Amino acid sequence: MYDYDLVVIGGGSGGLACSKEAASYGKRVAVMDYVKPSPQGTQWGLGGTCVNVGCIPKKLMHHAGLVGEVMKYDAREYGWQMPENPELTHNWELMISNIQDYIKALNFGYKMTLHDASVKYHNNLATFVDAHTISCVDKKGKETQITAERFVVAVGSRPTPLDCEGGELAISSDDIFSLEKAPGKTCCIGGGYVSLECAGFLSALVMDVGIYSRSELLRGFDRECCDKLEERFLKDGVTIKKGVVPIKISKTEDARLAVSFSDGSSDVFDTVLAAIGRTADTASLALEKAGVNMLPANRGKIECVAEQTNVENIYAIGDVVYGVPELTPVAVSAGRLLSARLYDESSPQMDYERVATAVYTPLEYGCVGLSEEAATTKYANVEVYHRVFVPLEHSMVVGRNETSECFSKIVVDADTGLVAGIHYLGPNAGDIIQGWALCVKKGVTYREVIETVGVHPTCAEEIVNTTVSKSSGKDVSAAGC
């Protein structure tokens, strides 16, 4: 009766996982993926935000910054013969070219895996005609219609544009990872993780960077950790201004960008990067023709119950869904589990609670569960254990060994002893917090954490050694080995 059993709109993290899982049940499945160019004209291939303009290029550029730090601080102390007072320079064009080549290989790989999984890929922009029909427009403007028994909306989100005068002169995260020339002095607007991560790698790549945020940095994360992260930015020479928004951006005679801020201050930059949030990519989807309710006041997101919209045969996963963490593994798991459930009723539902995450700033931050503030609101009695440490690798490096920036913190519901949250600032934060995500999700107690025998000598063992309670007021600095 229909062309397909399932059509997934959006070939990003969630859409690809969902479509391949559905096809593994022998269903006739198609994916529509079409990238609308950014206002600056940037475009990319199959795979969505994560691979093209998100996690992957971001982590690679963060790593480029870490490599620079090792050369600057550590190499000589570890016996590498470095020239006296080396003036480290970085070749942005070479880095971009290598990263983009790698991404193109991934784009190609995704097409191959869809083909191998018997999922039909259409490089088309999809728009709903009714609840079982979409209009599909290809790059040349040719329109066809496709019908399906079920649809999954996995269109993700795009950077929210700046609405101040001259806002169109700003680039966004959609552009930075393929920028042909180094951005130079950069004004990062926004206090969320995208703004901070971009500011972090640009600063590590020896650029003059400022962060300008309407509110506090990393709203919703643990305040004490964010304060330490901010201190590190300041130590690296990054300007941070909170409580300001840009009110005007204009071109100067020498083709730079003059930015005036709401506090009356102004400065001139080579690049303005707007990272003030993301808006669901639903505006041109004509969801109303299919009867799907979206939430214009909530950045165009779709409200779902167990990934199902208000229309029986239309589902949504990933960043487009209201109230779920905007993370790649969340979109992937939700997509996979949804398909499994549609074609095998015994499959479980996605659990969005206690998902771990990492922020790839120069001082990395990994966490799972509640911040100290959120735990204090939720539980009657909260105890916090904390520890400051110097990673072994930094301990003989001048410029690295005298700081107290690396930090671990365990937030505990004191009445039950259950761990409410674990926070870590230091090297390899994402890798370290991953294992703790399982423990916190399964309801680990604080006693079980500290009874776990550490792996020595690592930064990860600092968590099992986090034994000083805040209420004791004792010294939190870790002793040596």
Ligand SMILES: Cc1cc2nc3c(=O)[nH]c(=O)nc-3n(C[C@H](O)[C@H](O)[C@H](O)COP(=O)(O)OP(=O)(O)OC[C@H]3O[C@@H](n4cnc5c(N)ncnc54)[C@H](O)[C@@H]3O)c2cc1C
């Ligand atoms: C700079 C940055 C860094 C990030 N870093 C991390 C990180 O370190 N870790 C992490 O877990 N997450 C990270 N994220 C978030 C992560 O990228 C997203 O959560 C994830 O990509 C969401 O997947 P999705 O499937 O919902 O949507 P997307 O991956 O955005 O895919 C949606 C796809 O649908 C297409 N599309 C839209 N409309 C249509 C239409 N009408 N017809 C056809 N196709 C359409 C889009 O072009 C896109 O290809 C980062 C995001 C950004 C911006």
